[in-house]
Amino acid sequence: MARLSHTSLWMFMVFLFSSYCTAKTVTYDFNVTWVTANPDGLKERKVIGVNNQWPLPVIEVNRGDQLVVNMHNGLGDKNASIHFHGMYQNGTNEMDGPVMVTQCPVPPGATFTYNFTVNQNGTYWYHCHADYCYPDGYRQALIVHDNKSYFADQYEEEFTVTVSDWYHELIEGIAPDFLSVYNPTGAEPIPQSFLFNDTLNSNLKVKPNTTYLIRLINIGAFVAQYFYIEGHNFTIVEVDGVYTEPTEAEILYIAIAQRYAILLTTKNTTDTNYPIVTIADSVLLDKIPSDLKLNQTNWLEYNAEAPHPQADITVEVASDLNPHDDMTLIPHDHMPLLPDPDYTITLTVNMENLDNGASYALLNNISYTPAKVPTIFSVLSSGSLATNSLVYGEFTHPLVLNHNDVVEVILNNNDGGSHPFHLHGHTFQLLDRAPSYGPTFYDYKDGSPVSYDAFNHTAFPQYPMRRDTFVLPPQGYFVIRFVADNPGVWMFHCHIDWHLSQGLGLLFIESPQQMQERLTIPQNHLDVCRVGGIPTEGNAAANSVDYLDLKGQNAQVGWLPAGFTSGGIVALVFSVVSAVMGVAFLVVYGLSDLKFKGKGGGVVEGSQGEGAGKEVGSTTVREAYRDNGDEVR
Template identity: 75%
Template sequence: MAQPARAVLRIVTVLLLAGWCTAKTVTYDFNVTWVTANPDGLKERKVVGINGQWPLPVIEVDKGDQLIVNMHNGLPDKNATIHFHGMYQNGTNEMDGPSMVTQCPVPPGADFTYNFTVNQNGTYWYHCHTDYCYPDGYRQAFIVHDTESYFYDEYEEEFTITLSDWYHELSEGIAPDFLSVYNPTGAEPIPNAFLFNDTLNTKIPVKPNTTYLIRLINISAFVAQYFYIEGHTFRIVEIDGVYTEPAEADTLYIAVAQRYAVLLTTKNSTDQNYAIVTVADSQLLDTIPSDLHLNNTNWLEYNANAAFDQAVMTVNDSSSLVPFDDITLVPYDHLPLYPDPDHQINVTVYMGNLLNGYGYAFLDNISYTAPKVPTLFSVLSSGDMATNSEIYGDFTHSVVLDHNDVVEIVLNNGDTGSHPFHLHGHNFQVINRAPSYGATFYDYLNGDPVPYDPNNHTAFPSAPARRDTFVLPPQGYFVIRFVADNPGVWFFHCHIDWHLAQGLGMLMVEAPTQLQERSRIPQQHYDVCAAAGVPSKGNAAGNFNNFLDLTGQNTQQPPLPGGFTSRGIVALVFSVLSAFVGIASIVVYGLSDLKFHPGKDDDVQMVVEEYHDNTPTIYDIPKSS
């Protein structure tokens, strides 16, 4: 062997050994059970705990570690899974976690092991990815430390802040009223509180003249929040696991599932404490109960003996907050704009009703409806048919992508609400959006929706911002690009959990042929399917003799007859209710309002009761009259 070749081999060997020496296996054993908690001090309720505790444990690993999470579902009445939000799961699609997409739901009493290598860095979180699961508390931070980040030497300490909305009732109690004929407009359930690190009134001790890395994660089910610290600015250095060129900011808008890492340098003085202010985005709420605190104050504690004053602002001030615009962030690696797409997906968000009168969410005319077989298992059991999107069903909205395609998603919004969309298995370049944040974010509400026009748009950035969750503005649009370099079945969906339950999602079946070649599903996964009573082979209908036979597939409700609107459904529902109330009133009045009783001289009188403001007035009418 030539000397230069030996030198190269020696260097490579040293580097590999260094990697093997530093990487480690991190194991968590999770026994998932019900516990009780009262995080806002207003109502104790059941929550999903781990190992008898809530809040849940923060998962922490170093970049390059192997993570193993042994989950036992000790919930007696609820299925469970874990999605490690933001993990690419390159080569381990079966560990991604969404029920009926990459795995079967884990039924009560069953075990499931998640095992993958973390070749990423940054700020993530984990949560249950089964219907109506994580609003009950099954969510927490997941941090990947990286000693090679460009800002590693700039900070002395770090801490993590989670923001969340909170409901006093279990999801299973809220859901029937949400997806109901009595809620045809699809009005989302209003939270009862907004939490900061799963509690309220938190004090974070800091030292003067010290730089901290602060990781911010919105682990809510519904509501975005604004974030700022009185008297301070900070430098953004990461979004959704992607390092950015440092950008000075004073206010952030953090939608559900989004993450930021910022560097904050404290003041020299310790004469006062400073309010950390979080403000719920009231534009997302159909109603605001009088006892709901949209604005909450927590504190940077410089001096434990100084005052901890509440931030001064009103409920309506959120409309005047102008956050940093994340589309302007430049990735630290300056990855250039991906070339023109090989595959474009152009879909529009709609909210509407189907024949049962419920409010559903749609991408074009499809409301995502889970198949009878997890789609990954359909890929692996379908042989040459895997590249045919028909086998994945008419209502999973599956799009088959070729390996290494540049994919562009144009997402238009026909709805007046905003929607934070998340793509599993990837981050993506954000290349266009309208309208922008701040005062113009809701401007489009004054007119008709404005779809993306490929012939009339602002110039795409040369090195676009990248993240895995991005907000679709009301009645506007966004355009994103990614490379289909990660064979797998990946969910693209709105991360407002209520909207996902309404069907606001679709599937990317990426490089199915390569996926078949690379996937090795553990036997335990098939055992879980058997325990859950879910088939693990076949098309979306569970048919495996003929993959094009979709007889028996899960279907969305039929459409409403022409001319019906949400307002019409409401009118119809309440007309029917009024009719029942009227009939009941007639019966009640007929049985109890007309009474006969003996009067003087045995003359029978008729007594008529007339009600005014619930107060009876009684008239005695002699029989002779």
């Protein structure tokens, strides 16, 4: 074994000492509560705030810091958690945040402590990872500063910019109509507006001839957005926490959960303010209401007294824009293409109607359904059976990975929509995708699905870009590769929150034996499970006696009988609607002329009797039958 020279040993000790001295503990105390807000000026509504404020605080740390977040659930009527999106959580899988995966839901009145070391840098965010939670406002930026980045001396100031879609109703109120027999096509609810730093018509105040670092994060639940600044190019220097070779660009496509950091040098003038343009990807929307504003203008403000012009948008639809292709970026560290995989996983996305008539999302015909025991606890309590995927149930779609395996994931899309897939605990190399961003991105949508052919594909990049969220094109595919060097239970899922609620995800059970050796669950986490009545040992069915007996496990909705199709369901639903409405109208019409004698021999008009046909005609039918949120009339 080679020995360190005295000089090298001294430098190593200095590095350790300096790192120890500069690292600190950063503590946030979050009381998660309901507050009211009106970010688009169109409707005041309840949102999830922190310490009675909204927007939420931006979490800011330096690399090497210990981050502690004490989260108290003060909502009163909803479970909660926090996922620190993009944090590797190496050695701290229990701090990752998705409920029933790495922790129990935090019930109202309980407190849960997240505590981990941040050994990475870049642009991230945090959000609730419980059912229908973060679109109600429980999301914000998380920034890891790095004064040693290769571009640290190239900018004077920095901005953090979030973009998001916004709903005027609580998600728990919208969700039942979405995942319902009355929405058999699975059409996603349409947001009412699109926000820029949780507001509209805002300014980034800049000085002339100055370089700024701008961090861009899509913290929305559904819709990707295009981003550009009129009259300015910029330089991409980071993607999802991975530094890139400096790359000039004009337009970015920022899907849900994706992040970019760009360097922007201002002009040597103060005469004009320039529109910062964000355009919602309207192709994702099944319909576009007439009052929905897809294009937003905010401003790069050189002079507060100068005019603030609206953006000059010449494209007919946003998909005509040509954003920079993230596949062409090169990581600054020049990490080479990983070797041939030890384990290749081929998955196919399908959207199907199941036995209850609602539309579900599936990977290889499995719609993700959480287990009765958080999967991390099944790993830790199953002993030598931890490497057996049966322990984790059929419907969590568990895939067990060996320690340090090179894993390749081939993801084919049989659906006509795009899906931004996120992998917890890792970044992954981007090997191939078809089609690419730009005018051809939606080319496959109206044709037949095109699957990846391992014997006929473009050459993989020498230095593939890495990121943690990557867009699967409509009816196309992508290929990614990573090393299973981070023991833990990690979700791989579409980050469109509606699609995750439909089941578009699975679990990687990575190095379960190493998990048993290295992980210790804090007592606080176990206490929260006890308060919520959730077991902390056993298999997916909560059986702690026979880990291979899955009787009683949570299961996905069953399959439709043979011969039923989405079109058939639509026809059936609206046939029933028509029939019920027809009967209702006949009843109302018939009773309106019905006359009968009362006890005193007088004539009573049937239509004047209390509720005579009125309830069926005007209330029950309207409330019972809906088409994508619109009342049947």
